[in-house]
Amino acid sequence: MKSNTRKFLTSTLLAAGLAASPLLSGDAMAKTLRIGAQADAGTMDPQAQNIMTTITLLSMIYDSLVSRDGEMQPQPRLATSWEQVEPTRWRFVLREGVTFHDGADFTAEDVAFTIERAQQPTSQFLSMAAGLKTEIVDDYTIDIITPERDIFLPSRMISLAIMDKDWAEANGSLAPQNLGEGEESFSALNANGTGPYKLISRVPDSKTVLEATGEYWGEMAGDIDTVEFYPLSNDPTRVAALLSNEVDLLIDVPAQDVARLEAAPGIKTEMVDEYRTLFIGFDHASDTLKYGDAGGKNPFKDPKVRQAISHAIDRQAIKRTVMRGLANPTTQMLAPKNVGYVEELDTLIPYDREKAKELLAEAGYPDGFSVTFDCPNNRYINDEQVCRTLVTMLAQIGIEADLNAMPRAQYFPKLWERDTSMFLMGINSPFADGIYNLEKYTMTRNDETGDGIYNYTQSDYPELNARVEDARRTEDEAERVKKIEDLYRYLTEEQFYVGLYNQVLVYAMQENVSAPVRPDNWLEIRWVTMDE
Structure with missing residues (x-):
């Protein structure tokens, strides 16, 4: 393949503080999708x-x-079908003829290995794999056994990227x-998957290049040959890159732009x-x-505080001045379209400064107090400005x-160690069901169960x-939903977390690019197209 080198960023972007870098482009027929994002992927380890x-x-x-399909419903990928053969046993039939990028066959052993790997102490996907056991039926059939009835197991599997057992062992x-x-x-820094693109090069916090297998x-909806991923942390730089046609797609568009x-x-x-x-935690x-x-x-142990x-908190002011209207204020910790969402809870705690002072005095803090407020500065839209x-x-x-603002590469390890008194956080339920947030964000931590x-x-x-345990074990759907709604009403009254707003997600792209926006902020490359 012939290649040529051209300047990646214009003098406008250089003035904004980003050094120029070479961009390799292939022959006239090759399609390269250049993605600009607020921050880099933290690792190539899935x-x-x-x-x-x-x-x-x-x-x-x-x-x-x-x-997931376009309606956000589960659909087959490496599994061609699944069924709940017993209350705690799911059987997955796997797709035959699939190989990893190094040519190795994909089999049930790789699924069993991935689930076991996701249960390790260093995994951040324990919430999807905790307590699961596997039984290999044959090379292309595997049973996954849950510790209790779990209607969401297929949805949990969406987040577990399947690794090649032999490749992982060898490396x-x-x-x-x-x-x-x-x-x-x-x-x-290395990867070996079954997906549509293979990793060609990786320079953390600079550039990642993928090439179609x-x-x-x-x-695949499109025929994009190469994907180049650029972390551009500076908002003006990121926007200028799109306007000057130096990137094709922005997945973190600043609200003000x-x-x-x-x-x-x-x-x-x-x-x-x-x-x-988005919410404040304590x-x-x-x-x-x-x-x-x-x-x-x-x-913070006192609900009154x-x-x-x-x-x-004047949430409407945050929506108007910081988020430029691209936010929906709320005082709860669950967004619309999730099972368990109760609309009236969005406005349960109105903006009332005098009431706030009165509650502080009742709690024994008439003169207030001081606290360090931890906040990321490159994770959520305008996060530092909000803080x-x-x-x-x-x-x-x-x-x-x-205010203690920091890049998310430092921020989330700090939270993971529970080394904080007050923090900004965002919840995005992968199931569109409120039980997930209750399980993972309010129950006592238990690494064995997740x-x-x-x-x-x-x-x-x-x-x-x-109460959460009772809700998730309830089999009658109407009764289960009511219990979840009651839990969110209780949590909102107590302000377990102080809800702020639900984000409006915006992508911006060159007119020859089509990139559907999913409400879970997952850019599905298989749906992206790029015209000549």
């Missing part, structure tokens, strides 16, 4: 980081047993990379209400604040929040655990 940017990029290289990658310890591993077993891009010639935008809810467990000063106490913080606005609003009721795996509050409320 079980090491449960962040959507990482999941999206790796889904171009790896396949899972199950995927010392039996366990996922330990991101928390900063471990370097073979699987962090030419032999993909599945259907949407109107400008909509009016730009040759550019089109796509948007959807995302399943993701340390519920410590007797004294780990980071802050509240007179030797931990004010959490309610006061919620009353102090700065929250700091100003809390100061008006006497809470001095010291419960509470993302509960960074460190809370331990036995009665809440029992």
